[in-house]
Amino acid sequence: MFDLRRSDVVLLQAVADHGSLHAVERDGWMTQSSASRRLVKLERRLRTPLVTRGATGAEPTEAGHALRHVGRRLLASIDFAVATSHHGADTAGRLPVVEFAVGTEWAYGLDEYLAGRFPDMVFDIVPDDSHRIWQRFERYAADAALGWETARRPMTRRGGALIMTIAEEPQQIALPSGHPLAERGILDLRDLTRSEWVAVVGGDSGDDQGWALSRLTPVLSVSFTVRSQGAALDLVRRGYGIALVSPSSLGGSPGPGVVLRPLRQKFVRRLRLAVDPLAIPEPLAEDLGALLRRRYVLRTTAHGAVPAGTDRDPDDARCTDPAAVGETVLPPVLLSELRWSSPDRCGGFEPEHLHLLRVIGRTGSLNRAATALLVTQPALTRRIHRLEASCGLPLVHSTARGTSLSSTARRLLACTGPAERRLDALVSHLRERGSAAVGAGVRPAAEAGPVPSPVSARTAPHRDTAVRPGVRPEAAGR
Known part of the structure; x- marks a missing residue:
């Protein structure tokens, strides 16, 4: 899983909200220099720029907005699962x-x-x-x-x-049933320049009507201005003018006293x-x-x-x-975690800890898990204890065959599974797009150093690809 931290999501959110990195320093999360270094590191790992910097400030790119949104979902699912750890519902069939x-x-x-x-x-x-x-x-x-x-x-x-x-959907003209042009099959806007109009402002219909009427000369005479097509049709029915309407908003029929006629000029939405x-x-x-x-x-x-x-x-x-x-019996669904927010309760639990719990559950032993995570067993044990103390929940327990995840930890992995897979899919998508840009000769803005070409990578001396101590599991291609 990609190593995304809470501070990274806060950093991207501050840039989106305030247009600069000063907000992160004001809120006490990190200094501006640390935020800038963290941002550059994220961009290099994703091979794509996350923020555009200029003289007037900073703004997230499309990839930055995507990572911010997906990261917020993952953090919200973690906080939701920890805060509702007493919930007894089975999450095996939880729906995305x-x-x-x-x-x-x-x-x-x-x-x-x-x-x-x-x-x-x-x-x-x-x-x-x-x-x-x-x-x-x-x-x-x-x-x-x-x-x-x-x-x-x-x-x-x-x-x-x-x-x-x-x-x-082509727009049509609504006319009173007694209008002289009501007998025609197709109308031309130039024949309607001298008519009184009922204008609809606001919404999609207002956009279409304003664009259509602005193309006519001389300027049309508007007798009434309303905000809904229902009010416009009522005025048309009473003979106060004509209007440009959308058939879908009429339920299929304009009602008595009103006729609809198509236009020769096609205004389609x-x-x-x-x-x-x-x-x-x-x-x-x-x-x-x-x-x-x-x-x-x-x-x-x-x-x-x-x-x-x-x-x-x-x-x-x-x-x-x-x-x-x-x-139809639907699988159990917990309350939506999209709008859950409890930073004080679960601030010590990071997304990378989900990978730690998953390795322990897969190996069934702290010793084997420590080897897979490239840490010592005492260090892993201390980290688990600190994590349990921060969230106030038991995560592992000893068994006759080794170490097993608690029911709370298993439920946590089940609750965060969809959001975690979404993050992995986004990271893969961004990296593929960045690799395609490098292959096409476009240098990513996030790269501070030279980008090695595929040829130089193949002709470079052979290096041991085994995982070395001190290298993060995510960087080793887990």
């Missing part, structure tokens, strides 16, 4: 938690809708404004995001993310799904995209009914039937 940022309009009932299709995962739905969904995904604060990509505001572009288009492949494998991401497409069809149809001739998804009946859902 996926943080899913969605627009407020799509969040209602989505968790129950996904629970029936993905019984092996827990989706932590985080509703937010559409403008901030992609910011959360860009900063690695979410594992997946669902939101609109408009012509005025394209979605985020994050390296390595899976991007899927759920739906493409796209419903996009962005998934982090390190958190959700690609096959599951494809299933998630197909499921959200079906949900979009049901949402845009009047009263949630499937159009005639469309086959209903056989899973829909199973998921909407309470009896059918009740037949």
Whole structure:
């Protein structure tokens, strides 16, 4: 496992929050010089820059945001497991938690809708404004995001993310039923320049409408400004003007007194799904995209009914039937550790201690574990005692055949397993990307010295690759 410490996560968090390393020194975690040296060491081990430094301060890179977010998850899972050590639930079948940022309009009932299709995962739905969904995904604060990509505001572009288009939705003009142009099949914006408009401000529809209307000359006459399409349709129905609306927000029908007509100029907004492949494998991401497409069809149809001739998804009946859902026995899931915070209780337990406990559990002896960890047995025993004193929990106990992990230690490893595997996957991804950049002749910004080429590495004199005393287990390629 990668040797990530609490001070590293605090360092990246301070840079993200304050834009400099001074905050770490002010909070008393470490001096600014120590923070800078630690940051350079992390960048060299990952072969990628984590922070961009400039005259105005510092800012985490994409890799820095990713490491900060994944590290916070791992620390939160450790703190959660230690603080709830009295919990008697079995963690053998514990489910991975996926943080899913969605627009407020799509969040209602989505968790129950996904629970029936993905019984092996827990989706932590985080509703937010559409403008901030992609910011959360860009900063690695979410594992997946669902939101609109408009012509005025394209979605985020994050390296390595899976991007899927759920739906493409052209905007339409809402007219009163008695409007002179209501009989036309297709309208042109130039024919609507003299009409009174009802403008929708805020949200995705406001972005589309503002961009569309700004292209017209002369400037359009706006009679009313509202914040929702429902209010705009009510004004259109009463004859106060026309409006640019989105069909999906109307439930499939604009209601009596209003007609919808397509535009010759195509103003299309796209419903996009962005998934982090390190958190959700690609096959599951494809299933998630197909499921959200079906949900979009049901949402845009009047009263949630499937159009005639469309086959209903056989899973829909199973998921909407309470009896059918009740037949599925899900594995036990503890409370989500994503927002757990108790630094004073568990501050002495570092992620590297998980590797220490895992080696002891695998070898079944402190003597053999000390040999594998390249330390002496007395030093390992003292370290275990200090660790037990810091967290107040028994971690190992002696048996007739050697040393065994306590139930608390086994539960700790089970609780932190998903977050630990996520960190290892991210580190491998960053190192592969850094190696690819070196192979392409791009020198990483984090490297202070010359980067050895593959040729020089092959022609270099042979060196003993055995692990030497004093070398950290992680550096030895564990």
